[in-house]
Amino acid sequence: MNLILIAFGEKIENHYQAVYSILTFLSSAIIERIIIVTDNPDMYEFLEDHVIVSAVDSNTMESWRGRSDFFWRIKIKAIEQAVNLVDSGHVLYVDSDTFLYSDLTEIRDGLASGKTYMHVCEHVLHQAPGRTMRKMWKTLGGNEYFGFKIGNNTEMWNAGVIGIPAHKASEILSKVLVLCDRLCETDAPNRLLEQLAFSIVLSSDGCLSASSHCIGHYWGNKPEWNKYISIFLVASKLKKNSVVDDVAVITEQGIPNIPLYIKKHKLADMLRRVAARIDSVYRSGKAGWR
Template structure:
């Protein structure tokens, strides 16, 4: 099984998240599992040495992968197609960087070997979801058909922080890409296009199952997790831990004590932004050469 991460751009938090998630994967994977990072800056993963495979991608390739409609998250679909072509017999377990393993992945591995596809968690039927983007998507797409997949009241949105694909069903990636591009051409609101395209494309080949019993996804509490991860990485690099020592340290952490989602006060956020914008630091002093 290939455990896959994708990271591009120059935001260091994103690379740190992949580091931490990969370490949790080491703590729970089997010897035959392979960790692959598709990265725009492969030099940031030299510390793993030969323990992971890094596939470099250029800025030019990323722009090509964004396609005709220059859709940012189309890159995820293309990256998975790249790995599927390289390893056509191995299951794909893709993870966003803001994830972590907290249990063994044996059931996922066996499920994909037997033809099961997974996404992180079911969010609900598009026709019943309540966010502004989801309501707009439903009003625009209901009863339409994209690549022979009809959008109806049972069409379900799944969270794409995890994508598990059986090698028996790699053709679902082509279907996902086609649906994604068709929705872009139809000017569907972009925020959730890639996620919904994966939900539809994978489900056509295998009724999706959730994987949140194995993987945590902290998209709803990134600031706290980023701080914890930054502290963790400082510790292991400053103390020059071996990989075995890092894995031991990961196993000691009680990740269930850190919330994966918190409800942020919109009033607090607006006040903070107002105060930060109103009060600026003054009279900076620099060294003289």
């Protein structure tokens, strides 16, 4: 099984999240190869004995956004590049803000039998909460795109994990890419369209299953996880740990009991942003305070 990650941009958090995710998966003998597609290959040099680094430049990333200039189309193209790079084995893509916490045997066996995987089903599309999802349903509901009907049974799955059997990988990724492009041509909010495209294509044969029983995804609580991971990696550096040492530490200590999701309150978030802005202005002296 090939593990695939992507990590782009200058934000250091994107990269140390990916490193920690890789370290958790290195404990599994089921993972045969790990490929990371990135525009910052230097960040991963210390993993060179354990990871295949597939470097991309800004021009390639720009072209991957397609005619609709959709950022998350990059995700589909990056997975496609990694699949073409190794050209064999089942595909297990994970977002950088994930970790392995249990055995992958069930997923390996499921992929071998033709199942596909995403992280978890979040909503039936027409019942999904939030303005974005309601507008998405209003625009897309009842219509057909690239042979896929979006109806009352259409589900939105979380795309933090994507598992595809080896023999289906190229065909499925091609379909997802075309469907994503077709959806981007509509007036639907595009923030989650690549996720919807994966959800529709992977569920089309009725064999889509969840992977949350063994892979955690902390998209809803990145600040706490980022703090933990940064401390872990700094401690590793100070102790001059090897990659093998880090994997052993994670295996021995286990995954920390930090919530994966914390409900945010809009008013509290707004007040925090206002306070941060006031503090920034004060410190810069632009307000004339002394």
